[in-house]
Amino acid sequence: MKKLTADRRFVHSLVIPIAIIVVLVGFLPIFYSFNLSLTDFSLIVRSSKYIGFANYIRLLTDPRYIHALVFTLVFALVATGIELLVGFVLAYVLADKSVSSRYSSAMRTLMMVPYIVAPVAVSYTYKSLIYDPNSGYLNYFLKLFHLAPFIIFNGRWNAIIAVLVMEIILRTPFITLILYAGISAVPDSILEAAEIDGAGIMQRIFKVIIPFISPVLVVAFIFRYMDAIKMFDEIYVLTKGGPGIITENVSVYASAQSFEFFHAAYAAASTFIFFIVVMIIINVFLKVGKFGTE
Amino acid sequence: MKKSILIAVLAVTLIISFSLVSLAAENWGNINWKQFAGTKLNVIVTEMPVSQVYKAKLGEFEELTGIKVNYQLFEDTDRRKKQIVDFSSGMGEFDIGNIGHSNREEFASYLEPLEKYLDDPKLTDKTWYNFADYPPDVIAAGYSKAGDLVYIPYTAEYYLIWYLKDVFDQLGLKAPQTWDEYVQVTKALDDARKAGKITAYAYIDRVLPGASEAGWSYSCSASRQGLILVNYDTMTSYVNTPKGIEFMDWYTSWAKNYGPPGSSNWTWPDIAQAFGQSQLAMCIGGNASYVTIEDPTKSKVAGHIGYAHPLMKDGGRDPLWEWGWGMNAASKNKEAAWLFIEWLTSPTLMDAIGPEYGCPARASTYESPAYVKAMPSQEFIDAQVWMMTQGVDPRPQVISAKWAESLDVISKDLSNVIAGIKDAKKACADAEAALEKLGYKAAE
Numbered sequence A: 001m002k003k004l005t006a007d008r009r010f011v012h013s014l015v016i017p018i019a020i021i022v023v024l025v026g027f028l029p030i031f032y033s034f035n036l037s038l039t040d041f042s043l044i045v046r047s048s049k050y051i052g053f054a055n056y057i058r059l060l061t062d063p064r065y066i067h068a069l070v071f072t073l074v075f076a077l078v079a080t081g082i083e084l085l086v087g088f089v090l091a092y093v094l095a096d097k098s099v100s101s102r103y104s105s106a107m108r109t110l111m112m113v114p115y116i117v118a119p120v121a122v123s124y125t126y127k128s129l130i131y132d133p134n135s136g137y138l139n140y141f142l143k144l145f146h147l148a149p150f151i152i153f154n155g156r157w158n159a160i161i162a163v164l165v166m167e168i169i170l171r172t173p174f175i176t177l178i179l180y181a182g183i184s185a186v187p188d189s190i191l192e193a194a195e196i197d198g199a200g201i202m203q204r205i206f207k208v209i210i211p212f213i214s215p216v217l218v219v220a221f222i223f224r225y226m227d228a229i230k231m232f233d234e235i236y237v238l239t240k241g242g243p244g245i246i247t248e249n250v251s252v253y254a255s256a257q258s259f260e261f262f263h264a265a266y267a268a269a270s271t272f273i274f275f276i277v278v279m280i281i282i283n284v285f286l287k288v289g290k291f292g293t294e
Numbered sequence B: 001m002k003k004s005i006l007i008a009v010l011a012v013t014l015i016i017s018f019s020l021v022s023l024a025a026e027n028w029g030n031i032n033w034k035q036f037a038g039t040k041l042n043v044i045v046t047e048m049p050v051s052q053v054y055k056a057k058l059g060e061f062e063e064l065t066g067i068k069v070n071y072q073l074f075e076d077t078d079r080r081k082k083q084i085v086d087f088s089s090g091m092g093e094f095d096i097g098n099i100g101h102s103n104r105e106e107f108a109s110y111l112e113p114l115e116k117y118l119d120d121p122k123l124t125d126k127t128w129y130n131f132a133d134y135p136p137d138v139i140a141a142g143y144s145k146a147g148d149l150v151y152i153p154y155t156a157e158y159y160l161i162w163y164l165k166d167v168f169d170q171l172g173l174k175a176p177q178t179w180d181e182y183v184q185v186t187k188a189l190d191d192a193r194k195a196g197k198i199t200a201y202a203y204i205d206r207v208l209p210g211a212s213e214a215g216w217s218y219s220c221s222a223s224r225q226g227l228i229l230v231n232y233d234t235m236t237s238y239v240n241t242p243k244g245i246e247f248m249d250w251y252t253s254w255a256k257n258y259g260p261p262g263s264s265n266w267t268w269p270d271i272a273q274a275f276g277q278s279q280l281a282m283c284i285g286g287n288a289s290y291v292t293i294e295d296p297t298k299s300k301v302a303g304h305i306g307y308a309h310p311l312m313k314d315g316g317r318d319p320l321w322e323w324g325w326g327m328n329a330a331s332k333n334k335e336a337a338w339l340f341i342e343w344l345t346s347p348t349l350m351d352a353i354g355p356e357y358g359c360p361a362r363a364s365t366y367e368s369p370a371y372v373k374a375m376p377s378q379e380f381i382d383a384q385v386w387m388m389t390q391g392v393d394p395r396p397q398v399i400s401a402k403w404a405e406s407l408d409v410i411s412k413d414l415s416n417v418i419a420g421i422k423d424a425k426k427a428c429a430d431a432e433a434a435l436e437k438l439g440y441k442a443a444e
Helices: A002-037 A054-060 A063-095 A101-116 A119-130 A137-144 A158-184 A188-196 A201-229 A233-238 A250-260 A264-288 B002-027 B049-055 B058-065 B076-089 B101-110 B136-140 B165-171 B179-194 B211-224 B242-258 B268-276 B287-293 B334-344 B347-357 B369-374 B378-391 B403-418 B424-437
Strands: B040-046 B068-074 B096-100 B159-164 B282-286 B305-308 B323-327
Touching: A002 A264, A054 A063, A054 A264, A063 A101, A063 A158, A063 A201, A063 A250, A063 A264, A101 A158, A119 A137, A119 A158, A119 A233, A158 A201, A158 A233, A188 A201, A201 A264, A233 A250, A250 A264, A250 B076, A250 B403, B040 B049, B040 B076, B040 B334, B049 B068, B049 B287, B049 B347, B058 B068, B058 B334, B068 B076, B076 B096, B076 B101, B096 B101, B096 B334, B101 B323, B101 B403, B159 B165, B159 B287, B159 B378, B165 B179, B165 B305, B179 B242, B179 B282, B211 B242, B211 B403, B242 B403, B242 B424, B268 B282, B268 B287, B282 B287, B287 B305, B287 B378, B305 B378, B323 B334, B347 B369, B403 B424
Parallel strands: B040 B068, B040 B096
Antiparallel strands: B096 B323, B159 B282, B159 B305
């Protein structure tokens, strides 16, 4: 009994400092931000007062915010969906037993290069060395084939496509690695049995591999989706949310409201609405993916 | 004999030493610079060439005063965020910071009024400090709308036309002196590029959305053409007036017709770099940037750049831009902080470092032989002096705590025109509708 108490004390002594830090740097700022969101606090006005949920009501009728919210959720969904698809194909190929393990290992290492570089640096690289019509590689090759140059601020879609392509190239390796681990864990015996039973490649993928790695797929999707909805650097560097507000997501919107226009309370409210919407969506994903229910 | 020589040498040495000491005291005015020795000051500064020039001199201040300076440099957006958070919180982490002219009203209520320090003989030798040396328009910008002197300027920055002399010589063109010439020269440059005579594009201005990007450039350009986009005193928008629409059409047409394709997401450094690589024959750029574009290690066109003042029409003037030193009202070391601001903006220091950054705020520096010698050309100095005396509006409408949000809104729709999503008329109507949601009313 005495030993158990000592063990418990030891465990508590390890956990309590972390718990205090989590409360101080995690929960307290959240409560503070929520409190802030109920005021008209601005960094450039000395006084502030409680205004209840007025900021929330204003945000929900602000077309710029609604656009940013919808763009964030849809863009992240599309980006994550494509990354999952491409990542799965790459992972399947790399995990294939007929592919040399040396080649697979080298490819996995190479694929990590864009992922481990800071997004802001990659964004500048894309802006100046790939998309730039005068000095970028993309337009150099387009010109070689007598095609029209790709200009980011041209029409409604170019800026979105530019950010999307960069995001996919940058982030797919993360999905590939996770799915590679999942696919590699599928027992050979099951795959061989399916093959003997006459299952083709598509049937093996859809009837064996995907059901087997579905928890991994759900985790990869949720991790990636949560990361994609927080995207900031790429948009800030490449388009600053333009043209107009077409590529402005919630992060860029909240950053401008808070640190360019100094509407700190309004910005706090915008992130809280976003937080609630994201929580609902993630819950739906978890339920749809039946993750943790069986 | 030997003894008398020794005494003579000693006497001469003492006389020289005393002369040097008195000369040093004279150079730095008649106050006790050591009165706050041992104090430590925290200073927040934008990372830019002039900040590095100051940084190299900090040791001299520390030696003169015994005050230790913790001089922290940040990228400008980060500097502004950190500074407003600290100043508004009343924490007083930073005693002093640089204040950009357009941000003055954002900070004004958190800045210590400086007149009382200026008038205190214990802290300021007014004869030596020579406050009157500041041109009226330049120092006027340091006063808040409430009438307090909230910062002391150290740069006076104006837009200048930069052009490639070689290209102009090749085509037989001269720097434009009137608005009509400006239009003709730009067209001639564009025609020459299309005919394959030159490779550089004719002209560029910023169109990337954002208050500090296209927003600022657009409002300055409008001001040059005598158009106020937004009156912040009456909260009136002129964006969707016939002149406002005409201006939107002009600005975006020039960007689309004369700028390099794809330059619509270029920031100011991107433009300066393109000019430095001779991709542009002419552009509007700040005078402070000459340090970069005239640096042969960074610019292919260094030594081959011509300068002219921007052209105005319809009684327009350019909004002045300047950097000033302001004191945090929550500082716990205000008098020591004033000594630092006094030193930073003193005629002695500005004379010494003006030649290194090119756009000092004091008038006397422009006459100093060292300054004249260090500048790229007399044409550069003449263009600056023209702007300083005739070209700028020291109290432009754009200097308001609300400028960033309103110009951000306008710049967003401007970029829609550039991308071909809207025409100028629709963009102006939409921008004004967005401004109305922010509490502005449309001009009648």
